Amino acid sequence: MTPDELKRQVCRANLALVRSGLVAGTFGNVSGIDRSRGLVAIKPSGVDYERLTPAGIVLVSLDDGAVVGSRRGAGLRPSSDLPTHLELYRAFPSIGGAAHTHSLHATAWAQACRAIPALGTTHADHFHGPVPCTRPLRAAEIRGDYERNTGRVIVEVFARTGPDDVPAVLVAGHGPFTWGPTPAAAVQTSVMLEHVATLAALTLGIQPICRPIPRPLLDRHFRRKHGPDAYYGQRPPPGAERR
Amino acid sequence: MTPDELKRQVCRANLALVRSGLVAGTFGNVSGIDRSRGLVAIKPSGVDYERLTPAGIVLVSLDDGAVVGSRRGAGLRPSSDLPTHLELYRAFPSIGGAAHTHSLHATAWAQACRAIPALGTTHADHFHGPVPCTRPLRAAEIRGDYERNTGRVIVEVFARTGPDDVPAVLVAGHGPFTWGPTPAAAVQTSVMLEHVATLAALTLGIQPICRPIPRPLLDRHFRRKHGPDAYYGQRPPPGAERR
């Protein structure tokens, strides 16, 4: 993958995020990584989505976040959330893209500082357990390298489980981050996270005390779509038996 | 009805489901049956609605769910929810189509494991009583023939009443299924179920303890539109007096 192709992918994913209705104003950003070159591509800071082109996507080094020169890059600054994305790429070697939105319902759960419980099979189709919420950052973490520390509290949450079973998190008092094998997959997970967050909020409105679905149902639905025994869709993974 | 006509009907109904706004991503599916031939047509698994054509609709046998060969069918796999649809067709001889969505409010009631009470005449215009919720599946039912067992717990609910007075159900922790004389009617009922589920949730938000409408009002509205005494619309059933 050339750097230009990476920038095109990331541009397309940012525009898909807008079309999904998950962003208000210039909020939200999507990044992607080319691990063979150690390059991360991300949306520029505070630029209107209407004016976004692949040439405006900013390339930075995974190592230190420094902008990598590009004659067409026009010297734009990367999203101010870049250090958060970099922490995710460093800690989660399996991911190829990350997305951040202020989508309404996922952000409301983040503001409530509550994990989104797995209340139904729609949730289980995408997330193999509750979508966790980070701890609040400490004052020193906020006053210091804030965006990088945001990445660190996310990574803390997944220390034991890794990032693949539940490819999403709520940052307390802030909003959601999602990730996946590609920038497009990260955006798709943002869309499904908002759907699931909406469903969970509506469910609480109907039944304030509500239990998660039982473990066997959670496992069954997640494994219908993920892993060696998946049987949803048209392309079963190699070795999986058709049903 | 030729098998190709059945596939066209089912394709149209699936596309109507998307236009109604009730599905997110590739969720949701509609099927139809030709009882004279013992054939069921259903959406293929995990296929984007944008690419759906009548040729992509999968034909299976009502008897055993086996895919029925079609030169144009391109070997697509049926929706993973097919065994649920088959159970409905086997148990409910009066129905010609079935639909499944993850529409927001109906799914929220399913996640809350609560029947939707008949709180108003909009409900009574379509459903002659509360829209019931199934019992949760047992662990063995989930680990076994899961989609077929989903159909079985639905059928249990209607053992006494039959499927015609309330052509819809909520599967606990999952979401709604609807049915009707045709695939298009099943979709229309999904639309009305979501409307009624939304109304009921809003009503609880205003008045948490709320009683169903009285039986005479339920009967009057349902019978305005259904059965021999219907007087709504332009085509009264034969024998019904015009009012």
Place this chain on the structure above:
Amino acid sequence: MTPDELKRQVCRANLALVRSGLVAGTFGNVSGIDRSRGLVAIKPSGVDYERLTPAGIVLVSLDDGAVVGSRRGAGLRPSSDLPTHLELYRAFPSIGGAAHTHSLHATAWAQACRAIPALGTTHADHFHGPVPCTRPLRAAEIRGDYERNTGRVIVEVFARTGPDDVPAVLVAGHGPFTWGPTPAAAVQTSVMLEHVATLAALTLGIQPICRPIPRPLLDRHFRRKHGPDAYYGQRPPPGAERR
């Protein structure tokens, strides 16, 4: 006004109701009256809005509701809610149009059997007090001349105040009716009723115990727009001083 002009007005108002997003399916209807001829025009029963033309609007006699012959009327049956509209026209001599919807929030208040309190100036701009809810119909009233009795319980509510200060009502367990000097005004009031019903439900969600605005504020806002002292808009009523 010729009968054809009345039908055009009523057709336009029905189509405006659809464009406003207040109706689902074939629900909802608007009527208008020509008092000099004793003629009422109303939407036909159960007809798709997409196929609605002035020729399809049904003319009936205010006296007895009998359809008035029209070569172009094609013998369509009037809305099943006609008898409710007729009761309103008979009891409220000042009104020229009436509308009925199943709009989400107004219907939710009707299902909750609660009047919509005047919680803010948006309410007071249109309704000079709470929007009342009727008593539930008795079983005998439901089993008898149901639609006419629906009109009667509405009229009961306004016996003391008349229909002009609050041109809207919620029928308990059913939904809203609105009225005004013309069919278009009745539709516009349906739109504003839904807006006010939504605001009131959201307000209760934020503050479950919430008091109505004080009387002087209610009076001030209603009279900014209505009556001899109105000073909103470009055409002050004769005799009103410009401010």
Place this chain on the structure above:
Amino acid sequence: MTPDELKRQVCRANLALVRSGLVAGTFGNVSGIDRSRGLVAIKPSGVDYERLTPAGIVLVSLDDGAVVGSRRGAGLRPSSDLPTHLELYRAFPSIGGAAHTHSLHATAWAQACRAIPALGTTHADHFHGPVPCTRPLRAAEIRGDYERNTGRVIVEVFARTGPDDVPAVLVAGHGPFTWGPTPAAAVQTSVMLEHVATLAALTLGIQPICRPIPRPLLDRHFRRKHGPDAYYGQRPPPGAERR
């Protein structure tokens, strides 16, 4: 800036307000000021947005609110809320535009007579603290110079802090006003206020007792975007170091 340019700016901002979906009917208005000439431009009262052109925008004197002659102005009357806008311009010398809407969630908070707490970083990105709610107007203030007194209770709230840290207010029982350096900025703040009001209402729905974010997080996010240390976007203020 010529008076015609001011009218064009204010017309564009009023149309942007409509496109944002924040107004219902003819509600809502935006104004702008040319302080060098002492002229305020505002939407005419009760005019459909579809017919709004720069020529229809009304110019008035900041001193006394008198309409300033314009051959093309066609003698339209200014918005009935003009006296509120004038009070804001007189008390807040730093602002160049003001907007008023009846947007759903911000109005619901105003009807609930509750300030919108700073529950997350989306809030802190725009408002450096809770968005306050005015005290209710007294009966004499309502019966007297009502619109001017509305401006006065707003100004009371900001007596200590000034209008720049939180460029928005809720008028109790009424709705929101916002302001900024230009009419366009005031509209943009109305959009963000509605977003933040929606988030806060959804958060309360999930977690009824919810604390504001800590002060360091509020400061950090507000200062990422405002003031000498801002580092969001592509154009850092003069003297600010790029990060």
